[in-house]
Amino acid sequence: MMIVIAAGGTGGHLYPAVALAREFLLRDPANRVLFVGTARGLESNVLAHEGLDLALINAKPVMGKGLWGAVAGLCAMPVSLWQCLRILKMRRVDLVIGVGGYTSPMMVLAAALTGVMRVILEPNANPGMANKAVGPFAQRVFLAFESSADSFDHSRVRVVGTPIRKAFLEGRPQGQEKSKPFHLLIFGGSQGAKAVNTVVMEALPELMRQLSQLTVTHQTGESDHARVVEAYRRAGIEAQVRAVPFLYDMPAVLRGADLVVARAGAMTVAELTACGKPAILIPLPSAIYDHQTQNAKVMEAAGAAVLLPQSRLTGSALGLTIAGILGSPERLRAMGTASLSMRRIDAAEAIVRECYLLMGGHHDANRSVGAAGV
DSSP: OEEEEEOOSSHHHHHHHHHHHHHHHHHOTTOEEEEEEOSSSSHHHHHHHHTOEEEEOOOOOOTTSHHHHHHHHHHHHHHHHHHHHHHHHHHTOSEEEEOSSTTHHHHHHHHHHHTOEEEEEEOSSSOOHHHHHHGGGOSEEEESOGGGGGGSOGGGEEEOOOOOOGGGGOSOOBTBOOOSOOEEEEEOSTTOOHHHHHHHHHHHHHHHHHSTTOEEEEEOOTTTHHHHHHHHHHHTOTTTEEEESOOTTHHHHHHTOSEEEEOOOHHHHHHHHHHTOOEEEOOOTTSGGGHHHHHHHHHHHTTSEEEOOGGGOOHHHHHHHHHHHHTOHHHHHHHHHHHHHTOOOOHHHHHHHHHHHHTTTTTOOSOOTTOOOO
């Protein structure tokens, strides 16, 4: 079977798609997967690292880019639609999967125009405009949160969770006793977050004086890495803080963390709960439809996270929150247990199974072990 996955721009769109690709290849090694993305996002570097194929189109974002950005995005649509139609014809595609973002709509539309099977995945608690727009063209809509269902035709909806890479399920589960020192993981999304970096830089020197054995991994993003490294050098804490531009092996790093400070993208929430990690979540305030706040509220309501709005965030507030959680082993353990209780680890298997059922099983050479019922 030839599968095209339209995903890119950010890790939140890309990594669930990578998990899906791996599951399709696990189910039948004869399957072929092609990602469709743009030169603007992370996909070129990430997919090369993952050993997955990528075709580029000229899609541009429309939402959140101002008037002229929206005009440029709309003008790019006919060209990207033609490119998508050409890919479908040349590759003889059997199935198209859209994972939201500006790369996805034209590929899903092209599949509808040519009669190719098509499904979409919406990982956020509040659906994005891209998936809402192409929802009527999709034959299945896979959701991470029940709260998203009202935005789509209920007969086509399946609530399955967010696909995650199997590497997140390895190693020591949260909830087992671990002796000090604690390890703190900080990341502001796949491209980093300058506002989060700045507050963390303010918080860590004092926090390190209080918790002298604390160690930290901080993903800064490429553009802010030098500034953060210099700040830690001046503060004299560079020996305890590992600052890196990007974390390719997030599963290993996340499994080794005791507490996480992060944005609240859907992929982050799925990975945190898969590993049972307590978190301090700082939603991206500029996220369209404020979907990150909704994601964070779900975790906070379950007792798995503390939500800190960026508008009220200071280095002192962040440091006090981190110290309060790490200083209370019972609270830390309870948050980890609550996080683990939220995890959905079979989303990729469920989606692959449903895709085969949708296509009548004509391509079903092997069955996934432990796939969830749909």
